[in-house]
Amino acid sequence: MSSEKERELKLQALRKAREQEEQARKRLSQIKYKLIVLSGKGGVGKSFITANLAAALASKGFEVGVLDADVHGPSIPKMFGVHGQAMYAGPAGLLPIVGVGGVRVVSADLMLPDEETALIWRGPLKTGFIRELLSMVAWSPLDFLLVDLPPGTGDEPLTIAQLIKDLSGAIVVTTPSDLTRIIVKKAITFCKQLNVSLLGIVNNMSHFTCPVCGTRHYIFGQAGTSRLVEETGVRVLADIPIDPRINESVENGVPFVLAYPESEASRSLLDLADKVAEILKASPRPKGETSSL
Ligand SMILES: Nc1ncnc2c1ncn2[C@@H]1O[C@H](COP(=O)(O)OP(=O)(O)OP(=O)(O)O)[C@@H](O)[C@H]1O
Numbered sequence: 001m002s003s004e005k006e007r008e009l010k011l012q013a014l015r016k017a018r019e020q021e022e023q024a025r026k027r028l029s030q031i032k033y034k035l036i037v038l039s040g041k042g043g044v045g046k047s048f049i050t051a052n053l054a055a056a057l058a059s060k061g062f063e064v065g066v067l068d069a070d071v072h073g074p075s076i077p078k079m080f081g082v083h084g085q086a087m088y089a090g091p092a093g094l095l096p097i098v099g100v101g102g103v104r105v106v107s108a109d110l111m112l113p114d115e116e117t118a119l120i121w122r123g124p125l126k127t128g129f130i131r132e133l134l135s136m137v138a139w140s141p142l143d144f145l146l147v148d149l150p151p152g153t154g155d156e157p158l159t160i161a162q163l164i165k166d167l168s169g170a171i172v173v174t175t176p177s178d179l180t181r182i183i184v185k186k187a188i189t190f191c192k193q194l195n196v197s198l199l200g201i202v203n204n205m206s207h208f209t210c211p212v213c214g215t216r217h218y219i220f221g222q223a224g225t226s227r228l229v230e231e232t233g234v235r236v237l238a239d240i241p242i243d244p245r246i247n248e249s250v251e252n253g254v255p256f257v258l259a260y261p262e263s264e265a266s267r268s269l270l271d272l273a274d275k276v277a278e279i280l281k282a283s284p285r286p287k288g289e290t291s292s293l
Pocket residue numbers: 039041042043044045046047048049070073075150151204205240241242243244246247250265
């Protein structure tokens with residue numbers, strides 16, 4: 001291919017990317033608060049927290065959407081009982097699937113032909129996919145959009161933070177162990193470097209309360225999260241206990257806060273929803289000031 005042709009193709013791709021960014025910006029302007037949920041470390045319960053915070057906010061009468069930005073390991077559809085369904089395009093754009101509790105869900109999982117299919121993509125393809133997705137989704141007016149990010153501080157978090165320039169803030173999910181602290185600290189640094197406001201930390205799997213005697217057992221200790229708070233200055237918004245029924249609710253596709261609203265974990269998640277709504281209401285709306293590194 002001649003170098004002139006190559007240059008022309010690159011220019012075309014750049015123009016298309018700019019158009020998609022502009023389209024995404026317009027579509028997202030219908031959403032009042034846009035939050036990212038991240039952890040840096042895998043398996044700490046980030047998707048569980050995202051799904052249940054969304055369901056808790058929806059149960060309080062808010063219009064809520066969740067964007068599952070984990071293209072390699074999407075788990076949000078399963079948590080809302082819509083795994084296996086397919087999003088389709090209407091005249092307004094790509095329509096989210098409405099999950100249990102009325103939360104609108106968008107995920108790569110809702111675009112794949114079957115559950116064995118995996119997206120084997122490198123950085124630029126993932127970036128392009130997220131950009132195109134955001135330019136296409138017709139969310140309808142929402143109060144909250146929660147973006148569930150994959151572990152790490154790689155392509156997806158960076159793409160989201162750069163595309164959604166008016167992010168309202170970030171919620172960081174951790175567990176109390178010291179190993180988690182070291183990795184989660186990187187996610188906090190990531191937010192600070194990108195100028196994303198840190199709403200706070202959710203300390204998941206903080207303890208186990210014996211259902212017989214009510215004693216609290218700190219299975220993973222307490223030191224990791226305490227040190228994380230000391231070192232970063234970010235506050236803890238909620239301590240969510242371990243509850244064996246959480247896995248069952250994930251399997252059944254019903255958010256835990258709806259399946260067991262009276263449990264200790266659900267009460268903490270419902271309080272978390274109140275806190276998040278209050279903090280956002282009290283803070284000035286961002287005007288596109290996330291930095292681009
Ligand atoms: N507080 C809890 N008590 C008991 N089980 C929990 C709790 N929080 C999460 N889990 C379980 O831990 C597992 C991992 O949760 P989840 O998929 O939300 O983690 P994640 O951080 O999003 O993982 P990934 O790194 O794969 O994105 C799930 O089976 C979930 O049901």
